[in-house]
Amino acid sequence: MTALNASRIALHALGRNKLRSALTALGIIIGVGSLIALLAIGHGARAEVEKQVASLGENVIQVSAGSITKSAAKLGLGSSGALTVEDAEALKEEIPDAIAVSPEVKIKTQVVAGNRNWSTEIYGNSPEYFRIRQWATSAGEIFTEQDVRGATKVAVIGQMAADQLFDEDEDPIGELIRIRGVPFKVVGVLAVKGASASGSDQDDSIIIPHTTAIRHLIGKQTGLRRIYVQAASLDVLPTVEKKVGELLRQRHHIETGSDDDFKVRSQLEIAESATATARTMTVLLSLIAGVSLVVGGIGIMNIMLVSVTERTREIGIRMAIGAHRRDIMRQFLIEAVTLSALGGVIGIACGTGAAKMLATLAQWPTLISPDAVLIAFVFSAVVGIFFGYYPARKASRLDPIEALRYE
Amino acid sequence: MNVVIQLERVTRTYALGATTVQALRGVSLQIRSGEFVAILGASGSGKSTLMNLIGCLDRPTAGHYFLDGVDVAKLDHDQLADIRNEKIGFVFQSFNLLTRTSALQNVELPALYSSSRISASLRRNRAREALELVGLAGRAHHHPNQLSGGEQQRVAIARAIANQPSVLLADEPTGNLDSRTSAEIMTVFQSLNQRGITIVMVTHELDIARFAKRNVFMRDGLVRKDELVAAPLDSRAELARWNQAEQTEPQLVLTP
Numbered sequence: 064m065t066a067l068n069a070s071r072i073a074l075h076a077l078g079r080n081k082l083r084s085a086l087t088a089l090g091i092i093i094g095v096g097s098l099i100a101l102l103a104i105g106h107g108a109r110a111e112v113e114k115q116v117a118s119l120g121e122n123v124i125q126v127s128a129g130s131i132t133k134s135a136a137k138l139g140l141g142s143s144g145a146l147t148v149e150d151a152e153a154l155k156e157e158i159p160d161a162i163a164v165s166p167e168v169k170i171k172t173q174v175v176a177g178n179r180n181w182s183t184e185i186y187g188n189s190p191e192y193f194r195i196r197q198w199a200t201s202a203g204e205i206f207t208e209q210d211v212r213g214a215t216k217v218a219v220i221g222q223m224a225a226d227q228l229f230d231e232d233e234d235p236i237g238e239l240i241r242i243r244g245v246p247f248k249v250v251g252v253l254a255v256k257g258a259s260a261s262g263s264d265q266d267d268s269i270i271i272p273h274t275t276a277i278r279h280l281i282g283k284q285t286g287l288r289r290i291y292v293q294a295a296s297l298d299v300l301p302t303v304e305k306k307v308g309e310l311l312r313q314r315h316h317i318e319t320g321s322d323d324d325f326k327v328r329s330q331l332e333i334a335e336s337a338t339a340t341a342r343t344m345t346v347l348l349s350l351i352a353g354v355s356l357v358v359g360g361i362g363i364m365n366i367m368l369v370s371v372t373e374r375t376r377e378i379g380i381r382m383a384i385g386a387h388r389r390d391i392m393r394q395f396l397i398e399a400v401t402l403s404a405l406g407g408v409i410g411i412a413c414g415t416g417a418a419k420m421l422a423t424l425a426q427w428p429t430l431i432s433p434d435a436v437l438i439a440f441v442f443s444a445v446v447g448i449f450f451g452y453y454p455a456r457k458a459s460r461l462d463p464i465e466a467l468r469y470e
Numbered sequence: 471m472n473v474v475i476q477l478e479r480v481t482r483t484y485a486l487g488a489t490t491v492q493a494l495r496g497v498s499l500q501i502r503s504g505e506f507v508a509i510l511g512a513s514g515s516g517k518s519t520l521m522n523l524i525g526c527l528d529r530p531t532a533g534h535y536f537l538d539g540v541d542v543a544k545l546d547h548d549q550l551a552d553i554r555n556e557k558i559g560f561v562f563q564s565f566n567l568l569t570r571t572s573a574l575q576n577v578e579l580p581a582l583y584s585s586s587r588i589s590a591s592l593r594r595n596r597a598r599e600a601l602e603l604v605g606l607a608g609r610a611h612h613h614p615n616q617l618s619g620g621e622q623q624r625v626a627i628a629r630a631i632a633n634q635p636s637v638l639l640a641d642e643p644t645g646n647l648d649s650r651t652s653a654e655i656m657t658v659f660q661s662l663n664q665r666g667i668t669i670v671m672v673t674h675e676l677d678i679a680r681f682a683k684r685n686v687f688m689r690d691g692l693v694r695k696d697e698l699v700a701a702p703l704d705s706r707a708e709l710a711r712w713n714q715a716e717q718t719e720p721q722l723v724l725t726p
């Protein structure tokens with residue numbers, strides 16, 4: 064018997080029991096649908112995280128002020144006050160591949176412009192900060208090295224801060240804003256950057272020279288929050304990272320074996336730890352979906368077994384007429400695979416729809432990859448073969464005489 | 471005429487738990503091409519067992535069965551299936567048509583399982599011809615549940631002859647039919663036999679057996695009597711006679 068005829072017979076049989084076929088396929092539809100939707104969510108989350116990590120800048124190394132142990136109690140990050148502007152300058156001078164360095168201090172405070180006020184994050188940095196973070200202005204200019212040296216009261220404001228402090232038709236460039244009562248001239252507005260890897264809105268910020276921040280806003284010598292370092296290339300990123308650690312340990316007189324009072328993380332590590340979470344989530348979610356697919360497969364097996372029993376007489380007739388065992392086997396296998404593959408196709412459509420709906424309704428980032436679609440389809444067909452094999456074999460091994468006598 | 475079916479001391483034993491049932495105890499039988507044989511016997515005498523063996527649905531426990539000179543005991547599953555497909559047509563008491571499948575599709579079935587590739591159009595044509603031979607050309611697209619018992623059995627006969635087998639086997643083909651419809655089925659058998667098909671038919675009704683050319687009587691798994699019918703009944707003449715009787719007398723009586 065040709066494969067075409069075998070398929071025709073199988074489809075005919077499925078068509079005779081439409082409701083049952085539909086309900087059986089439903090198990091696979093749900094399994095594949097959830098697999099597609101969950102993979103889309105997982106992949107979407109990963110892509111989002113990758114985007115956020117990329118928004119950090121290019122070949123960035125973050126040095127954070129570490130915790131120090133004071134009377135056996137660990138204090139939070141940034142509490143040591145160990146990182147200094149001199150550290151930053153030393154990094155820039157002594158590591159040739161550290162092509163840009165920016166010390167950073169941070170204050171959260173109220174900002175006033177005209178009769179509006181807004182609470183936001185104020186960052187003190189060097190002009191190199193904008194290069195490290197690949198952050199350009201959408202209007203005006205960034206501040207200069209001169210501004211840092213002279214501790215000038217100039218500010219580059221994020222888009223969110225600009226929206227909150229100025230009217231739409233107002234040009235913020237050249238305007239005065241008051242930070243803790245100190246007047247600053249707005250010299251630039253930053254382009255939109257979105258959320259950071261930690262989830263905060265990076266556009267809700269104001270960046271001023273670090274010297275100005277320390278002298279006019281904090282008012283005393285303070286430890287840095289972190290130092291941004293840019294490596295010359297991705298290749299030298301790990302070596303630069305290592306050298307930064309060595310140099311700081313040397314400067315801070317930390318002996319081998321003792322805890323560091325700072326923490327160095329490269330963009331690679333940040334990316335890894337961030338995507339690792341997303342990957343774990345994807346794996347877990349697809350595992351759940353995989354389980355439901357297996358349950359769907361068991362449903363197919365169950366119905367195929369019932370079907371073989373019900374159609375014992377039909378099998379006997381076919382055998383009496385000259386069907387080979389493999390013809391019977393193929394007929395039932397095709398039925399099972401048709402059910403599962405059809406369920407797979409519908410499931411892919413449903414899963415894609417669900418992912419799209421989540422993306423628009425719940426604003427979840429979803430990403431449907433062709434790989435996931437292919438895997439889901441192949442998997443559903445394999446489920447059909449796997450769970451259809453036993454019933455099909457059972458059918459093909461029936462004794463024709465007994466099958467014909469079956470009531 | 472050459473021998474088509476040759477049984478030599480064939481036995482068939484069924485294992486039933488600890489005990490065994492000897493359904494056939496050594497049957498020897500020779501059937502030549504073109505014969506129309508009726509096998510008679512009481513229920514349980516082994517008729518169906520014998521038919522299943524002749525039809526290659528089963529194999530003897532002991533003894534030999536030669537079909538067209540080939541020893542069936544030496545064949546495997548697939549070869550037996552091919553013989554059932556090409557050389558033998560089987561008709562059952564309970565018709566055994568595929569439900570929710572049209573008469574035409576039922577008759578096309580043997581060609582679907584043929585080991586020689588038969589094109590869809592040839593398959594269809596052969597099926598139509600077979601339906602014509604049994605007088606059901608007009609019922610090709612009816613489903614079994616839209617047909618009378620006699621019509622269903624004629625579809626089954628059409629299916630049995632669709633692949634042009636040399637032997638037609640029928641196990642109590644009229645067992646579920648009234649006597650008039652039975653006579654109609656015998657008309658089909660007699661005309662097929664005239665076309666050269668060898669027919670072996672099981673029946674427990676003597677009246678039906680008289681349409682055949684030879685009667686084989688079985689009891690307890692053995693052939694007890696094997697005789698030629700002196701003057702086989704002609705089913706057409708019988709039906710004509712009944713039609714006449716019907717006009718004068720409402721009661722249908724089979725000729726004594």
Ligand SMILES: Nc1ncnc2c1ncn2[C@@H]1O[C@H](COP(=O)(O)OP(=O)(O)O)[C@@H](O)[C@H]1O
Nearest residue numbers: 484486491493512513514515516517518519520
């Ligand atoms: N599959 C079977 N298992 C056990 N015994 C069987 C089986 N088929 C038939 N028999 C026995 O074999 C004997 C002959 O049966 P069968 O050939 O069907 O007789 P008939 O068709 O003449 O009525 C009976 O005693 C029956 O009970």
Ligand SMILES: [Mg+2]
Nearest residue numbers: 517518519641
């Ligand atoms: Mg019987």
